[in-house]
Amino acid sequence: MRLTLPDRFFDYLPWAATTLLIAGIVHVVSVLLMPAVAPRTAYARVLQVVGDQPSGRFVMLPPAAPGAEPLPFEDPAFAEGVCVYDLSKGLLRVAMPADGEDFLALSFHSGGGRLYHAVTDRAAIKGKIDIVIGDEKQMDALQSASDEAPPQEVRLTSPTKRGFVLVRAFAKRTTDQARARERLASVNCARFDPPKD
Template sequence: MIRARLKSLHLSRFALVMLAGLFLGGIIHIATVMGIPGQVPQSAHARIAAFGPDGRFNMLPASRAGAEPLPMLDPTMLHATCRFALADGPLMIEAALPPPFWSFALFNAKGEAIYSLNDRTSGNGGRLEALVLSSEQLAILRENPPIGLEDMIVIETDETSGYALLRAFDGDPLAHQALVEAMDAATCRPLDSDSQG
């Protein structure tokens, strides 16, 4: 009888230790899961905010190993980004970058590419003139189109926010300053009523 009680007591202690271990393991698991978001790098959309105000192109610092402003940027290129929200109205993007190469890409807030082109496919003598807007904004704009709409690249999207990335090849040190000035002159702003006809 004493043996049975000791065995029962031993099993109770074992069950209590197991229960405490499971409880402690659950707390550690929850703490780990809750801490993961703090360890994940910010999205590109969030990181871009550090380089300047929304609604305009902001030059990114040079891309160097271990110090990239955004992941996977080509160090032979100059980069400028512009965050936008279509709630502010259709987005007008204009740039006139010199040869030999430039490209433009539009990303949603998750960092997924939704449109891209380069100087050879722009169809406007190497000049970029694009209008980014929602289906609803396009329907309204067709009633009173802005001057020159037929010459613009119209990008209709369901995304409400995101960012544009402008890249230009920076291979000639003598042309570097002119390229910086051309990228600085690029515009990325909500379409205003003054530009409509």
């Protein structure tokens, strides 16, 4: 009995499909594991930049210069600062004034460097950005301790105990860089103690 071309195709089809399926699974798993197994995660790079500054303190990053960026993919049009946090020491509050005219952006990153939330100055309430960060248990405790009144701050649940907040202020022109850095100087990054009833 002679095999025709379609018969041979159907003989090899299961092997080809299995090979593609295994290759796809290996690819997806390697991409998902990369942030966890990479030796220089975004969090590790931020720790290297801020040095021995205590957790929960805002640190201004040096201006980005070609070939000497403090963090990868820096944009020299932004002044930047970072707040590294460790929620095992308590909730963290990030607060700053926002005038609505100058662009400000905050991005919240987990210990692995994954972005889990981002806001801009458009999220300001009455000219102020006020955000409290905690893990799931801390947020549940804060919610149960709160009275009926809605909270005055935005509350974020961090997926990990450790992480960092990157704050960026836009300088429209090169000459505005000093002004952008002054705006970042008003960022307050400190431990948050909920008010007692």
